[in-house]
Amino acid sequence: MATNGHKQALTVRLCGPRGFCAGVDRAIQIVVAALKKYGPPVYVRHEIVHNRYVVEGLRERGAVFIEELDEIPDAHRDRPVVFSAHGVPKSVPAQAQARDLFYLDATCPLVSKVHKQAMRHQRHGRHVLLVGHAGHPEVIGTMGQLPEGTISLIETVEDAESFRPPDGAPLGYVTQTTLSVEDTAEIIRVLEARFPDLQAPAAESICYATTNRQDAVRKAAPGADLFLIVGAPNSSNSRRLVEVAERSGARRALLVQRAADLPWDEIGEIAVLGLSAGASAPEVLVEEIIDAFAARYQVSIELAVTAEENEVFPVMRALRDVELTRADMAFVNGAG
Structure with a gap:
């Protein structure tokens, strides 16, 4: 040295x-804006994004991080709860509605796009293959958009080589948004070689x-x-x-x-x-x-x-009237 x-x-x-990225910016801004508009506590289901610095910064501002909605006390049912950028299964907003909770969905729009692509495959009668990593919140959320038994997880080339479709059903695939481009391409090559009629998503899934x-x-x-x-x-x-x-x-x-x-x-x-x-x-x-x-x-x-990024994903209508300070926006944008 x-x-x-x-x-x-x-x-x-x-x-x-x-x-x-724009999806992370949006998710953090939703929590910051909700704290500004409604005051603390604002509950956040799962880490809003996977970063300790961000989570601790939001916790200091009054965010309370939980893993499941039943951790919210009945006395706080009127408090906002934010769903993380990774997306959630359909059962989560259904549970929120059943408890009459006020929720704000911070799912990244590009993850929501994958959800829609998976549902589109299913509407067309296809069994859905999701290329992704077991246990990741995004994978749990995407698989939770469809009825059990209509979607299968493919993690590796070996999974692609051994997968057997249920009753010869037609197939369509989507992928987790955060995968290695190279690894995903190799898995899809194997699947397409084995199943020539495999239907791709309407648009690229990897963001x-x-x-x-x-x-x-x-x-x-x-x-x-x-x-x-x-x-x-x-x-x-x-x-x-x-x-x-x-x-x-x-x-x-x-x-x-x-x-x-x-x-x-x-x-x-x-x-x-x-x-x-x-x-x-x-x-x-x-x-x-x-x-x-x-x-x-x-x-x-x-x-x-290698590229310039200018994408901006706006927050939901309920928070668009919130004015954030320069310090708030510096935090939202990762500058401190």
């Missing part, structure tokens, strides 16, 4: 796009933000001594970025939540550092990591930009 009192040079290849972040990492990875992805361990899109970095030429890739988690003893001698962030990781944490390296190295920044 230092030679004869001088800092060692380090090139940081900073990916763009990185960090928050633009996932694809853009993977493309930027792919561009920055060759020759990188170390590639850091800022994100949470339970963030699917962040874990996929680690895999993309390793496959694309980085000597090593790690997932870190923030600067305090950097394993300095393991980093060793590096000259080129790749850096990106998953779609639920705020920019303030990327800056924190750059500052941590700048304290130890002579850092120069090299941009690896």
